Amino acid sequence: MIAIRVVPLANLHKEICSKRQDVPEAGEMDTHLPGAKDSHHKSHDGRLMENYDLIIVGAGPSGLFCAINSMQKGKKILILEKKNSPGHKLLISGSGHCNITHDGNIQDFLDHFGDKGHGRFLRPALFGFKNSDLIYFFKSLGLNMIREKGDKIFPETLQARDVLNILTSQCRALGIVIKCNHAVRSITRKEEGFLVGCEGGSYSSRLLVIATGGCSYPATGSTGDGYRFASLLGHRITEIGPALTPLLIKDYPFSELAGLSFSDMKISLYRHAKIREHRGDVLLTHQGLSGPGILDLSRYIRAGDVVKLSFVPEDKREALEEWLIDVARLDGRRSLMSMLADLPRFLASSVSSSVSSSVSLPTYLSFRLIKRILEISGIASELHLGQLTREMRNRLIGNLTGLSLVVSDLGGNNQAMITRGGVDTREVNPKTMQSKLVKGLYLVGEVLDVDGDTGGYNLQAAFSTGMLAARNIRNNLD
């Protein structure tokens, strides 16, 4: 297993942006296709307007990949990018290591896009360009992929920059023009195509792709502009919200335990009644909960909901009670703390481990955690087993099998990895990614109302939808 350097995400974007960029800055990629006709026209305000066969708004993975695969000899393709270089979000993906996709059968991907039928919408895209195809694409260009813990696929160099460099150098080799520092301000439908207005000028094209991403991590350039463009072109936008985001917890009791994580923990979600159950890794943060298990569940969580964490599986409740009673009978003078630290394997559901400490704990539940759970249960930590009353025991068992924590808020767009909601997929053809409302308009990547779990599903969706659109665009460019 390759050691992965953990950099706080908030710092990562700053760090990446301050490093020397291999990918070109504004203007450097403004190359024209050899042999392509220079077709400049004056727009109605008298400014020079450049004509292209295809304009793609957004140089993220979906836009870049769509451009590469749309290219045909003699055609002019332009990518307009708001930031000073392409792929800012791609560079921070997977903490800079880029968890590009997931291993396994592509059929299994469908269940990782929530339960609103999004997996069904993505089916033609994912089956048309699978995880194995994506791995092969990069391998054929010299970047091998490796499988990490949890079947996540990463570039073997563990550098998101290497993924981005392949995409941008492919664009360069194909003569695709990328204009950075060109934030698109308006998209207007005209008789035969689109008029695109941006800070740097006006452009027109017959076909247009919106690949502007969602609105999480807005510093990367994804500020939700695509929703506005699509809406002005007549598309419905479903309710937008942060997803794959940590939770802030009301009266959070575990601040001093930040860094402690649990593998494969059961998490139950309650809104009046239980609405969902999930298993996954959980990380205690300074203000609440994070880790893949929480991030994946966050898609369904709203402020005010209750999450219950099971340190001991709920169905082991009786066994836990019996064990506590039996040991108390045999050795009533034994300290409660040391006994809980010796929780038998068959009772422990989640192995806890401390990220901040390199000392491996000999127990399943760390002393610090047990102490805190005892405090929450109103039980003195120095208590002996013989002193544990039935009420205390019931409170303790309740908190070990399902500690209730009230969600005060979800981490906002600055913490969310993706955006829930987007362009309503009912108005987009799942076999082509072309709008059902506006001929010649395509929508790819996160701007669509699709959001996947952590584990590489979102990048695969960005690449697969980009590829599907490109296949249709190629036919329509002829």
Ligand SMILES: Cc1cc2nc3c(=O)[nH]c(=O)nc-3n(C[C@H](O)[C@H](O)[C@H](O)COP(=O)(O)OP(=O)(O)OC[C@H]3O[C@@H](n4cnc5c(N)ncnc54)[C@H](O)[C@@H]3O)c2cc1C
């Ligand atoms: C911290 C973090 C880590 C992540 N890690 C992973 C991971 O490991 N694996 C995974 O599968 N997914 C991951 N994701 C999600 C994944 O990065 C996104 O789903 C993916 O980048 C979406 O690709 P996209 O091309 O649709 O949009 P984006 O990558 O968001 O790209 C959109 C581009 O459009 C540009 N743009 C926006 N508006 C305009 C405009 N008006 N004019 C011109 N340009 C514009 C933006 O500047 C941006 O460059 C992560 C996300 C975050 C925030």
